[in-house]
Amino acid sequence: MHPDATSPSHRIARVAAHLNPTRPQMEEGAALRPAACRAKGGAPGFKVAVVGAAGGIGQSLSLLMKMNPLVSVLHLYDVVNTPGVTADVSHMDTSAVVRGFIGQQQLEAALTGMDLVIIPAGLPRKPGMTRDDLFNKNAGIVRSICEGVAKSCPNAIVNLISNPVNSTVPIAAEVFKRAGTYCPKRLLGVTTLDVARANTFVAEVLGVDPREVNVPVVGGHAGVTILPLLSQVSPPCSFTPDEISYLTNRIQNGGTEVVEAKAGAGSATLSMAFAAAKFADACLRGMRGDAGIVECSYVASEVTELPFFASKVRLGRGGAEEILPLGPLNDFESRPGEGEEGAEREHSEGRVLHEQVRSYEWIAPDLYRYAKTKERV
Numbered sequence: 001m002h003p004d005a006t007s008p009s010h011r012i013a014r015v016a017a018h019l020n021p022t023r024p025q026m027e028e029g030a031a032l033r034p035a036a037c038r039a040k041g042g043a044p045g046f047k048v049a050v051v052g053a054a055g056g057i058g059q060s061l062s063l064l065m066k067m068n069p070l071v072s073v074l075h076l077y078d079v080v081n082t083p084g085v086t087a088d089v090s091h092m093d094t095s096a097v098v099r100g101f102i103g104q105q106q107l108e109a110a111l112t113g114m115d116l117v118i119i120p121a122g123l124p125r126k127p128g129m130t131r132d133d134l135f136n137k138n139a140g141i142v143r144s145i146c147e148g149v150a151k152s153c154p155n156a157i158v159n160l161i162s163n164p165v166n167s168t169v170p171i172a173a174e175v176f177k178r179a180g181t182y183c184p185k186r187l188l189g190v191t192t193l194d195v196a197r198a199n200t201f202v203a204e205v206l207g208v209d210p211r212e213v214n215v216p217v218v219g220g221h222a223g224v225t226i227l228p229l230l231s232q233v234s235p236p237c238s239f240t241p242d243e244i245s246y247l248t249n250r251i252q253n254g255g256t257e258v259v260e261a262k263a264g265a266g267s268a269t270l271s272m273a274f275a276a277a278k279f280a281d282a283c284l285r286g287m288r289g290d291a292g293i294v295e296c297s298y299v300a301s302e303v304t305e306l307p308f309f310a311s312k313v314r315l316g317r318g319g320a321e322e323i324l325p326l327g328p329l330n331d332f333e334s335r336p337g338e339g340e341e342g343a344e345r346e347h348s349e350g351r352v353l354h355e356q357v358r359s360y361e362w363i364a365p366d367l368y369r370y371a372k373t374k375e376r377v
């Protein structure tokens, strides 16, 4: 340690290094020192980056991650407005040290050394749009961020929120494959909001506390591709056909319900930040080595013929350590191609595949040609 390291002037200089979040790359070493000092005394904590931190989801998510005791260093990156968000969040008296980064030239500094990268960057929907309508713009954003992850923190676990999740996750996978850093366990599409909605709406029907309810939601993250497994609700319960129809429809269209209520001012941000923080916390607990952490996530999968599928996964030190089987499905949930509901299911799987294929067309023409031969829509 420098002989004057604990002198008042040195301490003031060290604090001042935090106060200009727009120039973190100039002060990286000095500014990260306090986090390292704290880590010596207690639990080491994880380094987490929020990419898209100045957005509707990003700001609330940054606040919630600053409150997470498992986080020792929190990097906030966006292409606009990060200095203000960083200054604001950094005044919370919780232990995580916050640093802000702005613009493409600071992406590398923002990502270097990160253990977990959470990505809510990209355009949100307006009324009348589908998530797929965001593809052209958000695919490019996700690609450039993932190129940064591959370069600066290739071993980080990635929580991808940007829509359309059914396509952005396959795109991220292709970027990582090209960079030679792809590990399917470390790439997780965030579908926790579907589960949060399912728990909330089911709890309303049952008249119980939503915290006591757990509904697995599988498939994808868009309209009919979102499939709540109402036959597997915990604690066990049963529903009338009308309740199943109401719940399935409301869960599948929860995002649109918010988009319409916001009337042009964006899509779900607060509930999404809550859901993303919950999922990130589960990932961090898994990374710490806690046993029995199971969450639904959209991941590379072999549970169906689709290359990516949302289902329950066991989270561990390396990310999605195990993809759990779908479990027993009832007729409504499993019947492919039989009757109206089965046709809907068939349509739903086709939609996920269609969106995935579209992402291959964009980024991996060889894989696109192969996937086209399997597409059923």
Ligand SMILES: NC(=O)C1=CN([C@@H]2O[C@H](COP(=O)(O)OP(=O)(O)OC[C@H]3O[C@@H](n4cnc5c(N)ncnc54)[C@H](O)[C@@H]3O)[C@@H](O)[C@H]2O)C=CC1
Residues within 6 Å of the ligand: 051, 052, 053, 054, 055, 056, 057, 058, 077, 078, 079, 080, 120, 121, 122, 123, 124, 125, 134, 138, 141, 144, 145, 160, 161, 162, 163, 164, 165, 190, 191, 192, 193, 194, 221, 266, 267, 268, 269, 272
């Ligand atoms: N997975 C899910 O369940 C959900 C996903 N979403 C999606 O999350 C995304 C973000 O939504 P909001 O926060 O409401 O949007 P927003 O527009 O409020 O914020 C997006 C932020 O991303 C930033 N950004 C744009 N390009 C960037 C880049 N290259 N690098 C870093 N940051 C960049 C913008 O500057 C902005 O601050 C949307 O695509 C939305 O559809 C929203 C709700 C639920």
Ligand SMILES: O=C([O-])CC(=O)C(=O)O
Residues within 6 Å of the ligand: 124, 125, 131, 163, 193, 254, 255, 256, 258, 259, 267, 268
């Ligand atoms: O609906 C949207 O566009 C945002 C989203 O993914 C959700 O709220 O589930």
